[in-house]
Amino acid sequence: MGAEVVVEGLTKSFGKQAIWRDVTLTLPPGEVSALLGPSGTGKSVFLKSMIGLLKPERGRCMINGVDIVTCSERQLYETRKLFGVLFQDGALFGSMNLYDNVAFPLREHTRKSESEVRRIVLEKLDLTGLNGAERKLPGEISGGMRKRAGLARALVLDPEIILVDEPDSGLDPVRTTYISQLFLDVNSQIDATFLIVTHNINLARTVPDNIGMLFRKELVMFGPREVLLTSEEPVVKQFLNGRMDGPIGMSEEKDSATMAAEQAMFEAGHHAGGVEDVRGVPPQMQPTPGMPERQGARRRTDRVMSILHSLPRAAQDSIIESMSPEEQQHYGVHAGGRPAPSQRPAPSPRPRSGNGERIEGRLDDESVARLPGSEPSGSERGRS
Template identity: 65%
Template sequence: MGVGAEVVGLTKSFGEQTVWSDVSLTVPAGDITVLLGPSGTGKSVFLKTLIGLLRPDCGQVFIDGRELTAMREKQLYEIRKRCGVLFQDGALFGSMTVYDNIAFPLREHTRKTEAEIRRIVAGRLELVGMTGDEDKLPSEISGGMRKRAGLARALVMNPELILCDEPDSGLDPVRTAFLGKLIADLNAETGATFLIVTHDINTARTLPDHIGMLYRGELIAFDDRENILASTEPVVRQFLAAGLDGPIGMAEERDAEETAEAQR
């Protein structure tokens, strides 16, 4: 069963640039949550902060009720072992086969025998539909297959919380739909909690139980999917409609100025 995550009053800056401030939300255990927002709103930074790879300026992060921001590295390591991460490009080691990439966390963080590792890796390969591809290098498989291999690696430690950073980046609509279906099936089978950063509107409309949206340094919406899809909030409505009319402009940092100018 998955574990829940909660952030309270979270703020993160780099130098004088505030990425987002006073963000509070709860990622329910066992559900799929999607985080939306225009480019440059710090969604990937949020994922890294959630599992302690980045430290917030202020606020608290809880995973399974345990507060992370004051933890030492050894304690964070134990928490991270309960999490799986799928990076945008799959983040596979180019010199390793698909099998060795998926086996890597088990060899690095457990004392399992090679026979046990072989059984677990085979199971994860079957889950993501890649049985028979284990001896291939990342350069020998498609982008969609690299994403699936990355997902298999994220699952190999039986994580209770899985973070996916734009898993559909670079994929065509059909393969994006297949990946979404795979995530839904894995969620149903494993009960793990999924938090997914995406720009894909169809994914947001069909996959999650809950949707949040970051815009101009704030969490402007977080609710059940049905309520977000019916939202009248201008930014949410424009983003989900992929429309030109609304507060979001071409350059994120100039959106507010352009909108104010247009209203004069």
């Protein structure tokens, strides 16, 4: 299973410009998470801070007991081997063919023989649908193929954590869906922990197990997809529907006068754009038939059902209605009804090491989601 990432109170600035502050979240091991937010909110900066390319001013980022923020250079170097990173443009070496691009991490970080390198490289190229293209240069292939080659390179060291920055950048909607399918197929096979930074609403609604959102320099919410997709938090609701009606403006946030003027315009009949106020929990994409079942999705559903009773009634109903009859029967729920207390799955125990000690940095499953109403939202804190 992929590694768990525990972020506590992480704060990053460039000079006097605060990027984000006090970000706290847990990436559950083996699950696919997505980080959303308007342009310029520091999502890519967050990825770079997770792997130590940028150093936050405060907070912790714990991976297998190592704090990326304060660890030594040697510890950082070793911990980075747990990561695979897919950059926006693939970040391939233009003078190398795809085979050598994908082989580069193996030659740089291992002492494997060239025959072993060849076996692994061809395996990853086949996994990402690039079998037969290994001798092509990056300039000779499409943007979608470059993305897949970047993913193949990210996978060659068998990472426990895979970071993906804007996978839809430069891709049309159809290719974006194909690359999303590939992420889920890879997750089903190696159970790695994924964090995807994206603006793509369709990807955000249908791919990840967990969703987080940055806004006004803070993490507004983070938790299972069902919690975010049924949230009434204004900024989350606005972003997931792609509408102008809400607190996000062209310059990230609006003042009260702008919001009032726009509200009057919308009430007069002007269309707010975006999709037509999609509600409920849409079906999640599944691995390609023949692939193993995604264990991360099963763990997420167990976690959601353990906190279902604490969610607003409308959210409970939407979540239950999105489940198959078999799932409703398994969890002892039905549309329009709440689970009986005796039927609610017990939360998973805290992870323990072989000698019975609690593993440092691990949080309870119930600590993963910031539930609506449990604490002030980012926008509410900004007004206080």
